[in-house]
Amino acid sequence: MIDEIRRAKESDIDGILNLLSQVLEVHAAIRPDLFITGKTKYTAEELAQIIKDDNRPIYVALDSNTGKVMGYAFCMIENVEPTNCSTGRKELYVDDICVDESVRGSDIATRIFEHVKTESCRLDCDYITLNVWDGNLAAQKFYEKMGMTPRKTMMELKR
Numbered sequence: 001m002i003d004e005i006r007r008a009k010e011s012d013i014d015g016i017l018n019l020l021s022q023v024l025e026v027h028a029a030i031r032p033d034l035f036i037t038g039k040t041k042y043t044a045e046e047l048a049q050i051i052k053d054d055n056r057p058i059y060v061a062l063d064s065n066t067g068k069v070m071g072y073a074f075c076m077i078e079n080v081e082p083t084n085c086s087t088g089r090k091e092l093y094v095d096d097i098c099v100d101e102s103v104r105g106s107d108i109a110t111r112i113f114e115h116v117k118t119e120s121c122r123l124d125c126d127y128i129t130l131n132v133w134d135g136n137l138a139a140q141k142f143y144e145k146m147g148m149t150p151r152k153t154m155m156e157l158k159r
Helices: 010-030 044-052 108-122 137-145
Strands: 002-007 058-063 069-080 089-099 127-130
Touching: 002 108, 010 044, 010 058, 010 069, 010 089, 044 058, 058 108, 069 108, 089 108, 108 127
Parallel strands: 089 127
Antiparallel strands: 002 058, 058 069, 069 089
């Protein structure tokens, strides 16, 4: 079904926007106090700028029959400078991964993540990092299956 995973192009924006709306609904269901249903994280104009930015690669998985965007990974290259008490490092931060709801549970997310791992090596990154919302158990299990382990936990107190 998926024959290509590559850097996003401007022609992929409509497909990416569709997936952005799907992932926002997942987050809104978990945290309606933080996310507004019916919205997307980025506009088409913002996506056009991100696509041009080599420090913010978006990788898309395309349906082999239709060319439709079936999944994506938004990434950011982060250079962490050493401090008095910590080492410097280069990280590939995964800001967002989404697979079209019609094919969730297939191997598309695994293939996208494997592509991200390959790209992190090509980019000479020391780590792949990401955040996952507490309550998004499917995502947590997926990332653990991909070999990821918790680095830290963010806590909150709602007032």
